[in-house]
Each structure stands twice: as C-alpha cells, then as structure tokens.
Amino acid sequence: MLKNKHIILGITGSIAAYKAAYLIRGLVKKGAEVQVVITPAGKEFITPLTLSTLSSHPVISEFFSNRDGTWNSHVDLGLWADAMLIAPATASSIGKMANGIADNMLITTYLSCKAPVFVAPAMDLDMFAHPSTQANLDKLRSYGNRIIEPATGELASHLVGKGRMEEPDRIIEVLEDFFATRQDLKHQKILITAGPTYEKIDPVRFIGNYSSGKMGFALAEACAERGAEVTLVAGPVSLETHHPLIKRVNVESAEEMYQAAMAAFPASDAAILCAAVADYRPEQVAAQKLKRETEGEMTLHLVPNKDIAASLGAIKRKEQVLVGFALETNDETAHASDKLKRKNLDFIVLNSLRDAGAGFRCDTNKITLLNRAGVSKAFPLKSKQEVAADIVDELVNVLACVK
Numbered sequence: 001m002l003k004n005k006h007i008i009l010g011i012t013g014s015i016a017a018y019k020a021a022y023l024i025r026g027l028v029k030k031g032a033e034v035q036v037v038i039t040p041a042g043k044e045f046i047t048p049l050t051l052s053t054l055s056s057h058p059v060i061s062e063f064f065s066n067r068d069g070t071w072n073s074h075v076d077l078g079l080w081a082d083a084m085l086i087a088p089a090t091a092s093s094i095g096k097m098a099n100g101i102a103d104n105m106l107i108t109t110y111l112s113c114k115a116p117v118f119v120a121p122a123m124d125l126d127m128f129a130h131p132s133t134q135a136n137l138d139k140l141r142s143y144g145n146r147i148i149e150p151a152t153g154e155l156a157s158h159l160v161g162k163g164r165m166e167e168p169d170r171i172i173e174v175l176e177d178f179f180a181t182r183q184d185l186k187h188q189k190i191l192i193t194a195g196p197t198y199e200k201i202d203p204v205r206f207i208g209n210y211s212s213g214k215m216g217f218a219l220a221e222a223c224a225e226r227g228a229e230v231t232l233v234a235g236p237v238s239l240e241t242h243h244p245l246i247k248r249v250n251v252e253s254a255e256e257m258y259q260a261a262m263a264a265f266p267a268s269d270a271a272i273l274c275a276a277v278a279d280y281r282p283e284q285v286a287a288q289k290l291k292r293e294t295e296g297e298m299t300l301h302l303v304p305n306k307d308i309a310a311s312l313g314a315i316k317r318k319e320q321v322l323v324g325f326a327l328e329t330n331d332e333t334a335h336a337s338d339k340l341k342r343k344n345l346d347f348i349v350l351n352s353l354r355d356a357g358a359g360f361r362c363d364t365n366k367i368t369l370l371n372r373a374g375v376s377k378a379f380p381l382k383s384k385q386e387v388a389a390d391i392v393d394e395l396v397n398v399l400a401c402v403k
C-alpha cells in the first residue's frame with residue numbers, strides 16, 4: 001500500500017524523535033519515498049545525518065540552505081506529498097499547527113500541505129491531558145487531520161501515563177490502512193448539494209423542510225476520502241465538514257443554491273444533488289415582520305424556484321455524470337423514473353418516507369438506485385455513511401463508462 005507513496009515526515013523536539021529512525025526505515029522498506037522536515041528543536045534529539053542516510057534525501061529544516069542559498073519551497077513539498085506524518089508531535093508544535101503559527105519550515109509545510117495529515121503526539125502525561133493540548137488536538141481533528149493516539153506507558157520523566165508516541169510499526173499500519181482505502185476518485189471534481197433551503201417570508205419566518213444535511217455530508221466525506229475534490233453547496237444545517245478536500249459553500253435559499261451549483265458544475269466531473277430544495281418561494285418577502293390579522297385567513301402567493309437538477313441536466317456534457325435523489329411517499333418507482341428522465345440524470349437515488357429509518361434526519365437510509373436503462377438495485381437499511389459508499393461505488397462505475 002505504501003509503494004511509491006510520497007511521505008513527508010515532520011519531526012519535532014521530543015525524546016521520541018529517536019523512533020523517527022525506525023519509522024523511516026519501516027516506510028522505506030515498504031517502498032515509500034520519505035522526505036524529512038525537522039524543527040530546530042528536533043535536531044537536538046536526532047541528527048540530520050542519521051535521517052538523511054536512512055531516507056536517502058537531504059533533511060530540510062531551514063527556509064533556505066546556508067551552504068548555497070537554495071530556497072526550500074514548502075509549497076512544492078506540500079503538493080509533492082501523498083501524506084504528511086508528524087511524529088513525534090510535541091505540545092508546542094501541535095499548538096502552532098492548530099493556530100497557524102508558521103515560524104519554522106515544518107509548520108509552513110503543514111499549512112501548505114494538500115495531502116492528508118497524520119499527527120502522532122509525544123509528551124508527558126500532564127501536558128497531554130491539559131485542556132489546552134486537548135483543545136488544540138480537537139482543532140486539528142476539525143481540520144481533518146488524523147490523530148494517532150499516544151500509548152500509555154513509562155514516559156521520559158519516568159512517570160507512567162498516556163503520552164508515549166505510538167510505536168513506529170503501529171503508525172505505519174495506520175498509514176497502510178489509510179492507503180488501502182480506494183483512491184478511485186483521485187483528480188475528480190465532484191459537486192454535491194446538501195441540506196434544506198429556506199425561502200424567506202419575512203425577517204423572522206421562512207418555508208423550509210426537515211433535511212439535516214446528514215446524507216449529503218456523508219456523500220461529501222465519502223467522495224473526499226476516495227480522493228475527489230469536493231465542492232459542497234450546503235443549505236442551512238448545523239453539521240461540520242472535516243476533510244481538507246471538501247470546499248464548502250454555505251447558502252440559504254434555492255436561488256443561492258442554484259447560483260452556487262451553476263458556477264461549480266462546468267468544472268466538475270460529476271454532481272450529486274442530495275439537497276431538499278424548496279420548489280416554491282413567496283413571491284414577496286415582507287420587509288417587516290407580518291402581523292397577525294384579527295380576523296380572516298392569510299394567503300401566501302408562491303412562485304416556482306428554478307429546478308437545479310434540471311438546469312444542470314440541460315447543460316451536462318457527455319463526459320459529466322449527474323446523480324439526483326428522489327424522496328417519495330407513494331408510487332415511488334414511477335415518480336423517481338419520471339425525475340430521472342425529466343432532469344436528464346444518469347441515475348437517481350430513491351428513498352421513501354414509507355421505509356422506517358429512511359429519509360430526513362435519521363442516521364440511516366434505505367435506497368434503491370435506478371438508471372436510465374431501467375435497471376434498479378435495492379439496498380437494505382444502512383448507516384448514511386455506508387449508503388454514501390454504495391452511491392459512490394455506482395458513481396465510480398458510471399464515470400468509468402463516460403470517460
């Protein structure tokens with residue numbers, strides 16, 4: 001799994017830096033190419049000579065070489081990498097990474113790195129347990145970085161607790177597991193719409209629906225995990241995105257979602273339209289809060305919104321794949337087939353509110369995929385993450401046919 005993979009190994013100033021020698025040897029043995037970037041403090045614990053000998057590459061520490069003035073480009077390095085591993089990662093470097101304090105080559109490389117980042121903390125038990133360290137690690141997790149939890153054992157201070165950097169063999173296994181995940185969407189650009197839209201009535205009211213965004217966000221994570229660059233156009237939801245390959249565009253109304261989707265689609269290889277878009281909006285948005293009339297009914301005059309799926313279907317090129325959803329309550333297959341054709345989709349994901357555990361808000365879904373040839377594939381109730389994987393498998397197959 002690691003053959004020909006480009007790994008940046010970032011080493012910071014911890015006694016566990018000696019384990020970096022074993023890490024390099026293990027990674028190189030598995031066929032990876034390793035480029036070491038070390039902080040000034042790291043060099044106090046292990047010599048660049050040891051590291052360059054094991055990795056067969058000069059070790060990078062400064063922004064430029066004192067010998068010949070050569071500039072070390074952190075940007076090029078960040079783009080070269082298939083993964084960046086920071087091991088050992090001290091509390092201080094974790095804090096700098098979490099807060100963008102780019103005062104050494106390792107942190108600038110980290111900030112420029114487009115590849116997945118793995119962080120193996122190493123520190124004393126109290127430093128590791130401190131709320132500040134934990135908050136910084138949470139921040140790194142929220143950036144999509146993967147934390148390789150330290151082990152519990154005897155530490156350099158001779159105290160016993162959690163803080164020992166994980167053993168090199170185990171760290172290498174984590175990287176191998178990561179690369180074992182298929183990267184079959186690498187270099188593909190995928191547009192995904194997710195969540196509801198809100199159509200304003202007045203400054204305090206809107207027409208909306210129950211979509212939580214869970215299904216669309218699971219799709220975005222699944223595509224990014226498999227290497228795609230994802231543009232996620234998200235309606236108003238309270239979910240967070242984690243993966244660095246996901247670019248999120250927040251919108252509120254169907255019109256805003258339409259504009260964002262139309263802007264992203266021409267450069268996309270595929271689009272998955274999972275959002276629950278309001279079909280109508282109030283013709284007038286009241287400037288002031290509407291007051292209750294003492295008597296009589298109130299009428300809201302609604303006008304149709306643009307159909308995003310149909311608009312993308314109308315401009316779709318033959319090498320682009322368009323996937324829609326159909327949320328139905330009755331005559332499911334007939335309605336879904338009609339949407340598939342009318343919106344010029346390549347396939348449609350049918351989910352029905354008649355199935356317990358399917359549709360809005362829940363963590364599970366039950367889907368049937370229908371394609372233009374009339375072939376349908378029904379799946380059992382699964383987590384939305386597993387459902388996303390099934391949809392992405394189908395997308396990969398269809399992309400292979402149209403390219």
Ligand code: PMT
Pocket residue numbers: 193195210211212213214215216254273274275276277278279305306307308309310323324325326327328339351359360361362
């Ligand atoms: O967000 P969750 O809580 O996880 O719930 C997931 C979900 C139920 C919202 C999702 O699985 C789903 O079914 N999404 C589509 C909901 C929907 O609006 O379906 P529809 O049958 O009304 O629309 C058909 C297709 O046209 C959809 O791809 C929709 O995104 C698209 N559409 C609809 C109207 C419109 N104006 N523009 C569109 O692009």
